[in-house]
Amino acid sequence: MLNPGMDTRPTASTSAAAESPFSFISKGWREDLRLIRSRANSFKNLADRELENFLNSAPTTRPLVANASIAELEFVKRIQPKLSEIRRAYSSPEFSRKVMEKWSPRTAIRIDLSEIRKAIVAEVDEFGGVRRKVTWMGKQEDEGKEWELMRRLKKGLKEFEKKSQSSEILGSFKSSEFVEKLKLSLRSICKEPQESKDVPPLDLPELLAYLVKQSEPLFDQLGIRRDLCDRLVEALWSRRKDHLVYHSLSASEASLLGNENMTDELDLRIASVLQSTGHHYEGGFWNDYAKRDNLDEKRHFAIVTTASLPWMTGTAVNPLFRAAYLAKSAKQDVTLVVPWLCKSDQELVYPNSTTFSSPEEQEAYIRNWLEERVGFKADFKISFYPGKFSKERRSIIPAGDTSEFISSKEADIAILEEPEHLNWYHHGKRWTDKFNHVVGVVHTNYLEYIKREKYGAIQAFLVKHINNLVTRAYCHKVLRLSAATQDLPKSVICNVHGVNPKFLKVGEKIAAERECGQKAFPKGAYFLGKMVWAKGYRELIDLLAKHKSDLEGFKLDVYGNGEDSHEVQSAAKKLNLNLNFLKGRDHADDSLHGYKVFVNPSVSDVLCTATAEALAMGKFVICADHPSNDFFKAFPNCLTYKTPEGFVARVKEALASEPQPLTPEQRYNLSWEAATQRFMEYSELDKVLSSHNSKPREGGWQSNKLKSISLPNASDVLDGGLAFAHYCFTGNEILRLATGAIPGTRVYDKQHCRDLHLLPPQVRSPVYGW
Incomplete structure (x- = not known):
């Protein structure tokens, strides 16, 4: 806030202080302009002296000038007056005044050099003696003749070919793959950079061929044979392949660079077009490829x-x-x-x-x-x-x-x-x-x-x-x-x-007791499972009820708890079946080791763990001839049946004989070590881990191009669409x-x-x- 009694008029000292920054800046500008003008004058004087010396030099007095062409000297003399005239125009005070009048922060000073360019180009066209390419400010003005080195090299190759026609030794060399590839390399060197990068665009047959190739998973779902799709792709692709030119090379020349099968050639063609456009697919649409990169970490x-x-x-x-x-x-x-x-x-x-x-x-x-x-x-x-x-x-x-x-x-x-x-x-x-x-x-x-x-x-x-x-x-x-x-x-x-190692140890213990002459299985048959109808109880009751007279005297102990316990026991009691129901127990319980026969009539299981455990303990297993039991059929103690009469026969066979001891190979196949090995192999995790540890293999230009350009797969897009639809539905x-x-x-x-x-x-x- 101002004091009412204070004098606010500026004094001399304050005015000088306020003007001092602008004075300093003005002095700096003037000094810079003086230095620029001085350096420009010194450069102009030096250029005048050098040009004068060049024109006045005699070919006989200086060796360097002696090698120069008289035509070149004449060319410089003819353009000297025009250069002097242009220099006087741009160095006049009137030109400087016009430039300063247009000076502003947003205005860029542009000097028109078109007159200099026209003068030089006109002299070159008129003179006609200069045969090398002339450029001005990065712009191509005249192509001139071909590079002398390449011209001589081509001429030498043509003479070499003519001489080779009269020689048997060189005749075979001429038609060799090496000579053809060398010619292709020379062609690529002679081409302009922009011309060598041109890739023919995709046409309709190529797009249709690639669309059919990518749609093979969909065709599989529709029941269309894969060989029919392959023939369609080949027909579309071969029509275009005969006229295709890679990097402006003929099809025969391109084949020398590498012979690929139909699929690789089509992929390479698509990749080359995408690379020419600068496109690179990094995921998206349905997929997200931003996953953890753990190349240097433990999996x-x-x-x-x-x-x-x-x-x-x-x-x-x-x-x-x-x-x-x-x-x-x-x-x-x-x-x-x-x-x-x-x-x-x-x-x-x-x-x-x-x-x-x-x-x-x-x-x-x-x-x-x-x-x-x-x-x-x-x-x-x-x-x-x-x-x-x-x-x-x-x-x-x-x-x-x-x-x-x-x-x-x-x-x-x-x-x-x-x-x-x-x-x-x-x-x-x-x-x-x-x-x-x-x-x-x-x-x-x-x-x-x-x-x-x-x-x-x-x-x-x-x-x-x-x-x-x-x-x-x-x-x-x-x-x-x-x-x-x-x-x-x-x-x-x-x-x-696999099975719990404890069951394998029980089996080894029972085998040792049998070798010593002890009775390993004092008990008969049993069934163990969660007491719900779907776990095989329906099939068990139906088999025993249908052949009750054939299995007279056969007693079966049933261990299990579950939601259907009351119904299962009521049904068995109503049919007067010889079933003894007991509470559910762990299969590794000591009270279950003495049974010789495990009965499992279930056909709803995918792979019954209790069946594998019973086999590991050296027992007989009676089960249905069903896909869920295919793995167990290789074991001699597994007795399968297809009909109810077959079930009765298997029960009598098991009760009348003794199971065979397991071999070391059979025990290993039941173990978790073997199961883990199978898991790593069939889940392809061994390949995933090995590819993680191995270095990428170096490849040619085809493989590098295919790696640099990634394309969305139709099957992946379909899977991503299903995932998105499921996400919307469950939301x-x-x-x-x-x-x-x-x-x-x-x-x-x-x-x-x-x-x-x-x-x-x-x-x-x-x-x-x-």
Whole structure:
């Protein structure tokens, strides 16, 4: 604020201080202009002296000038007056005044040099003696004659060819591949850079050929034979190939650079066109290729399953053993991801009213159970994701996005145990986008279970196509334990499960007792399995009821607990069958070692773990001649039947004879070491790991071009479209409930947040999407 009594008029000192910055700048400009003018004058004087000396020099007095052409001197003399006139015009004070008048920060000073260029070009055209290329300010003015060195080299090659025609030795050399390639190289050298980069554009036959080639997965689904597609591609491509010119070379010349098959040539053609346009495909549309680059790190396996101990089911036990034996090799880090159930669901699922108050408590239980059976301390991590138990489906459904519970740092290789089950209602990150390689292991024949329900045929039809969709969209490779499952995309059949080492030790102990003359199997036959109709109880009761008189005196002990226990026991009692029902036990329990025959009539299993365990203990196994038992047929103690009469014959045969001891090879085939080896081979993980460790092979210009230009594959685009459609479908709560989803499983609830110490869903995924 100003003081009213203060004099605000400027004084002399303040005026001088205010003017001093502008005076300093003005002096600086004047000094710079003076230096520029001085240097320009000195350069002009030096140029005048040199030109004068050049024109006055006599050829006889200076050796350098003696070699110069008289025509060149005449050329310089003729353009000297025009240069002097132009210099006087641009150095006059009038020109300087006009330039300063137009000076402004936004105005660029441009000096018209067209007169100088026209003068020189006119003299060159008029004189006609200069035969080399003349350029002015980077612009080509006259081509002139061809480069003298290349002209002489071509002339020499022509003379060499003429002489070679009269020589037998050189005649064969002339037609050799070396000479042809040398000629091609010379042609490429002589061409202008812009001309050599020109690539003919794609025409309609080429586009159609590539479209048909990329659409082969779709044609497979439509039932069109692959050889028909190949012939169509060849017909379209060969029509264009005869007239194609790569880099302005003829087709015959291009063939000398490398003979490729039809597919490689078409891919190379597409890649060359894309490279000429500067296009490079880096993913997008449906796919996201921003995955973790772990080339310098240890590989990581994340095994995600749908059940956990103490629920004694195959999807709880087998993935646990897989994690232990994959971690045992110490070649990779392993994380087992299992569902966490709230206490109300634990009471419904876990036997003997077992519950856990925290994930840490359940993890300790799992590790103790595992170490008692494998005999070593397994070094792998256990992680939990939220899950809810469905009473109708009798299975655990994930809540929220399961892939969130594997960190991006560890997202390398995913093993989805029951991939269809995990992804029925999956609403989140696509597995194949987050992980470098995704393997699905199919455990359960869901279609067989669904067909037994009301309206089972319609439900099985829908579930079949949903399973196809989710496995195609979320897996790179699918392993089916047996042919009992539906034929899924990208799948192969292989048993990648082993047996608990404890069962193999029991078998070795029994074999040793038999060698000592002891009676190893004092008991008869038994059946063990969860007591639900789908686990083979329906088939067992029907067989025993139909041939009750043929199996008179045959007694069978049945071990199991389950939702259908009361109905199963009531049906057996009503038919007066000789079945002794006992509570469910672990198959490794000592009370079960003395049985000689294990009866398993189930045809709904994919690969019965109890059957493998019974064989490992050296027992007889009586099972149906069914795809689920194909792996066990190679063992002599496995007795299969096709008809009810065959079942009766197998029972009598087993009770009347003794099982054969297992050979070392048979024991190994049942072990988890062999199962892990098969898993690595059939899931193609051995190739993935070997390609990670090996260096890329150096290739020619064709392979480098194909690597530099990546194209979207039609099958990948289709899979990505299916994943996007599934994501939209599972994001709608009404559609989820209509297909049988548990309410509130699109995200986890508050109880899961408290148990697993998670942020609320609204914080992790706010509605505005930030």
